[in-house]
Amino acid sequence: MNTSPFLSAAGARLEQPALDLLPLDISAYRHGNTGVDYCHRFESGRSGPDVTIIGLTHGNEFCGAHALCELLEQDTRPLRGSLTLIFNNVAAYQRFDPQRPYASRCVDEDGNRVWQTPRLKHPDTEESRRAARLRPLLLETDLVLDLHSTSNPVAPMLIYPELPDCSALVATLGFPFPQLLYKLGDYHPGMLISYAMQHGRKGCHGLVAECGGHFALESAQQAHAITRRVLYRAGLLEQDALIPPWGYEPDHSAGHYRIRNVIEARTEQFRFSQPYRGFERIARGEVYAQDEGPLRAPFDNCTLIMPARIPLCGAEAVTLAEYLG
Known part of the structure; x- marks a missing residue:
């Protein structure tokens, strides 16, 4: 691996990151059962919430793909309600180059800023076209968890609207890391979870989980842990389901x-x-x-x-x- 340093915009020398977490081959999951590539929906046949887990909203944030593959490989099925699994920006993901590990974040633009009605009606980029195809699935969910990671190796965090229902949900997760609250409609117009909450089913909940550094093994473990906790608390997993430990230890940054x-x-x-x-x-x-x-x-x-x-x-x-x- 080429570890030669390069310059940031600030003139600081940035080392090539250690690539401990790499992309998986997800080609086997292209053809799901929703009519949209890389999207799978599992119905329980019993009344309950419709939960959606999304990975790869940014193509070089591999932890979400790892979490989704684990659920699919283990044939995870919801105890009640339904479970939808979405690999989002596969086009960017497939462009990953270990010599340029940050370059596959997107193809044309940030896929977490295109979720606005005018953009979805007239999509003109890879990311907006993908969002337009995914839109019907997002409008049918009661809870969406969007799995991300960070460029810098910092503590995991949850990001969600400052609303009583969202806070009540997060309180059940025992999340010992930072929690970032925002005003729905003000922070980053075009966010996926905000669109689902504003335009989807009444009472829809949305969470962004930032699971740690992009290429850290711990970020995949963190993605597994938050995903299974959300599914368990939503009632989609058995009470004795295996809930993995967090990928990280809490530090001084914990809090709201x-x-x-x-x-x-x-x-x-x-x-x-x-x-x-x-x-x-x-x-x-x-x-x-x-x-x-x-x-x-x-x-x-x-x-x-x-x-x-x-x-x-x-x-x-x-x-x-x-x-x-």
């Missing part, structure tokens, strides 16, 4: 956070003031980056969430969240 601002890089000169990885907490007024001028923390308990590994002009550079405790 409220997402406040998404910061985009306005110029090619955007630079973080330090090599942040995520969950650094900074004081109000502290400079965390330079762009058209100094960028300062706008509120107390300001926490940097998923800072871009390589900030690009016009793209999201970092999310600012308030640590709630």
Whole structure:
């Protein structure tokens, strides 16, 4: 493997990551039973929630594919309701090149920003066309879990709307890692789970699980763990079902956070003031980056969430969240 360093947009030398988690061959799962490639639906024949698990919304986030393959290989079937398993951006996934491990995130654009009605009515990119095909499945679900991973090796996290029903669901999971709350409709228009909640069945719940670093074995274990816990708490698994341990140990970043601002890089000169990885907490007024001028923390308990590994002009550079405790 080529381990030669390369330069980030900030001029820092970035090492080629260790590729401990690699893509699986999922070609056997292309033809499901939904009429949409790489989508499988299993009915129990008993009343209960319709739960959807999604992996590969971003093509280089392999943990979700590993979790879905485990469920399929083990012939997991719902005790009640139904279970839908979706491999999302397979086109990007199939382009993975170990020499350019971050390049297969998408084909044309971020697949987790295209879920808006005008885009789905007139899709014009690989990701929007895929979303348009998946849309009918998302409108038939009561609970959707979207499995992701992060560019930087930080703690796993759950991201969900700040709504009583979502909070009540998460409270049953015993999740000992950071939880990020957002206002439905304000944070990232075009998010998959937000679309399902706003346009799908009444009372639909949505969770994004960020399961750790893209290429870490632990992220696959984390994806297995959160998936089976969600299915168990939804009543789709037997009471004595095997629930695997978490992939990580909790750390100082555990707690609740409220997402406040998404910061985009306005110029090619955007630079973080330090090599942040995520969950650094900074004081109000502290400079965390330079762009058209100094960028300062706008509120107390300001926490940097998923800072871009390589900030690009016009793209999201970092999310600012308030640590709630």
